[in-house]
Amino acid sequence: MQQHLERRGLRTTQPRLRLLQFFAQTEGHFTPEDIAERFRLAGEPIPIATLYQNLRVFSEHGLIGEVVGHGGELRYDTNLTPHSHLRCNRCGKLIDIVLNLSDLRPHDQGHDWQITGARVELQGLCPVCQVATATKPTPTL
Ligand SMILES: [Zn+2]
Ligand SMILES: [Zn+2]
Numbered sequence: 121m122q123q124h125l126e127r128r129g130l131r132t133t134q135p136r137l138r139l140l141q142f143f144a145q146t147e148g149h150f151t152p153e154d155i156a157e158r159f160r161l162a163g164e165p166i167p168i169a170t171l172y173q174n175l176r177v178f179s180e181h182g183l184i185g186e187v188v189g190h191g192g193e194l195r196y197d198t199n200l201t202p203h204s205h206l207r208c209n210r211c212g213k214l215i216d217i218v219l220n221l222s223d224l225r226p227h228d229q230g231h232d233w234q235i236t237g238a239r240v241e242l243q244g245l246c247p248v249c250q251v252a253t254a255t256k257p258t259p260t261l
Pocket of ligand 1: 208209210211212213245246247250
């Protein structure tokens with residue numbers, strides 16, 4: 121963990137080490153508030169300003185990813201392998217998916233480009249929301 125930071129010329133501090141550990145052990149997409157809450161519940165609170173600052177530094181150094189959440193909020197992504205996202209339009213659930221680059225070839229403009237990466241966000245209804253919308257009681261007279 122410590123080497124992770126030192127290799128990037130980052131000072132090793134307790135909050136940084138704890139944050140790195142959190143990201144290594146946790147999967148998902150978190151707002152700074154989510155992360156603050158987790159640490160608070162674990163009995164090891166990190167001041168929110170420190171947290172914001174460290175998250176920004178980690179992101180700049182490629183130690184964590186960024187993704188924009190359902191309400192336009194910035195979330196930090198613990199999954200650093202290239203991936204795309206699938207988002208539920210109803211509850212905002214966000215999951216990681218892997219798309220095949222050859223499926224994403226532009227048909228028209230850009231077809232002659234060499235595609236080296238993609239950041240795609242697909243939208244839809246998650247299984248829970250499909251059930252919820254299907255069983256919504258229909259008004260009766
Ligand atoms: Zn949903
Ligand atoms: Zn992700």
